[in-house]
Amino acid sequence: MVFWRSKKKSDDSPPAQPSGPAQQEPSTAADHGQAAATPKASPPAASAPAASPPAAAAESSAGLFGRFRNGLEKTRRALNTDIRDLFKDEGRLVDDEFLGELFAKLIRTDMGAGPAEELRDDVAKRYRGRKVGLDEVLESITAQTQAMLQQDAAPLNLPGKPSVILVVGVNGSGKTTSIGKLSHHLTSQGKKIVLGAGDTFRAAAVEQLTIWSERIGCDIVTGKQGADPASVAFQTVDKAIEIGADVAIIDTAGRLQTQSNLMQELDKIRRVVGKKVEDAPHEVLLVLDATAGQNAISQAKGFSDAAGCTGIILAKLDGSARGGVILPIRRQFELPVKFVGLGESIEDIAEFDADSFATALFAD
Ligand SMILES: Nc1nc2c(ncn2[C@@H]2O[C@H](COP(=O)(O)OP(=O)(O)OP(=O)(O)O)[C@@H](O)[C@H]2O)c(=O)[nH]1
Numbered sequence: 125m126v127f128w129r130s131k132k133k134s135d136d137s138p139p140a141q142p143s144g145p146a147q148q149e150p151s152t153a154a155d156h157g158q159a160a161a162t163p164k165a166s167p168p169a170a171s172a173p174a175a176s177p178p179a180a181a182a183e184s185s186a187g188l189f190g191r192f193r194n195g196l197e198k199t200r201r202a203l204n205t206d207i208r209d210l211f212k213d214e215g216r217l218v219d220d221e222f223l224g225e226l227f228a229k230l231i232r233t234d235m236g237a238g239p240a241e242e243l244r245d246d247v248a249k250r251y252r253g254r255k256v257g258l259d260e261v262l263e264s265i266t267a268q269t270q271a272m273l274q275q276d277a278a279p280l281n282l283p284g285k286p287s288v289i290l291v292v293g294v295n296g297s298g299k300t301t302s303i304g305k306l307s308h309h310l311t312s313q314g315k316k317i318v319l320g321a322g323d324t325f326r327a328a329a330v331e332q333l334t335i336w337s338e339r340i341g342c343d344i345v346t347g348k349q350g351a352d353p354a355s356v357a358f359q360t361v362d363k364a365i366e367i368g369a370d371v372a373i374i375d376t377a378g379r380l381q382t383q384s385n386l387m388q389e390l391d392k393i394r395r396v397v398g399k400k401v402e403d404a405p406h407e408v409l410l411v412l413d414a415t416a417g418q419n420a421i422s423q424a425k426g427f428s429d430a431a432g433c434t435g436i437i438l439a440k441l442d443g444s445a446r447g448g449v450i451l452p453i454r455r456q457f458e459l460p461v462k463f464v465g466l467g468e469s470i471e472d473i474a475e476f477d478a479d480s481f482a483t484a485l486f487a488d
């Protein structure tokens with residue numbers, strides 16, 4: 125049985141209303157390889173915090189720079205301290221010793237050997253044999269990082285009403301939180317959202333998304349624990365059509381690409397929503413955890429192809445001094461980074477922009 129909840133911001137209305145029969149596709153008895161969850165979802169928080177005031181529809185690059193700068197504080201501090209340490213004196217001769225030290229500092233941000241070598245080699249090409257100051261080196265590294273992070277413009281593909289976004293990734297990467305923040309971002313642009321609690325494996329996951337829906341003031345479709353996620357996805361899209369929503373965003377349980385039954389479950393969700401709305405899902409967003417560094421990359425390798433991902437949300441950039449991980453991610457995934465997560469609050473998501481991001485990464 126699938127339920128949906130009408131939007132409410134801070135009232136005390138009763139919990140989910142039953143809606144029509146469950147969708148007919150048979151359930152997959154997927155083995156999620158996780159401990160059994162709490163038997164019942166507790167009712168959602170009665171009075172969820174009100175949503176924050178709407179953000180500006182299109183953020184200026186100055187605004188973005190400021191947000192990246194704050195969100196990247198840990199990485200930025202580590203990098204700045206490290207690189208500044210190379211310049212104890214007035215200037216520094218760019219020789220093998222300096223270049224080796226620079227490489228060692230850069231690699232500590234988890235950017236990987238390839239990108240760190242490129243940055244080092246660019247400094248060598250420009251300045252070898254010369255005495256340089258900190259600013260010159262930072263300028264060179266920033267410009268090169270900007271070039272490495274460049275990608276074609278990658279706005280969300282939201283072609284019609286409703287557009288469908290599926291959110292996937294390994295356990296704990298930040299999927300549900302990113303959905304909450306993304307929904308707020310879209311709502312503040314005037315879009316009407318319906319959430320689908322496709323992680324039916326854990327009752328707490330449904331509860332978590334329900335609380336987000338209340339904060340945002342949007343509808344949510346939920347299923348009983350253990351319900352077929354494809355059924356929830358189907359009902360979510362149905363609901364979006366019924367109420368004229370612009371976007372349906374479907375949460376999924378965490379999984380590894382190697383769990384083939386769970387990857388098939390994603391396939392089924394895709395098929396089912398594709399039957400309801402042409403070309404749906406229009407976005408399949410892979411959420412990666414920046415704090416897991418290179419590990420996030422190896423965990424999610426193959427995931428993007430298997431799940432037909434269209435873009436990346438790099439979550440938890442604020443929580444780590446290893447924000448350089450974005451460089452190998454851009455390189456290895458051949459997928460645009462669409463959003464970055466910069467904290468746990470509702471506003472802590474930003475559209476990715478290579479220039480502002482790289483400038484913020486090496487800023488004071
Ligand atoms: N600091 C910080 N924490 C985040 C961010 N995004 C998510 N988190 C935290 O990361 C933890 C996991 O986030 P969830 O959104 O539950 O992750 P998930 O991928 O849905 O997890 P599963 O459903 O268990 O697979 C939570 O404590 C979140 O608050 C972020 O951008 N910054």
Ligand SMILES: [Mg+2]
Nearest residue numbers: 299300323329
């Ligand atoms: Mg989740």
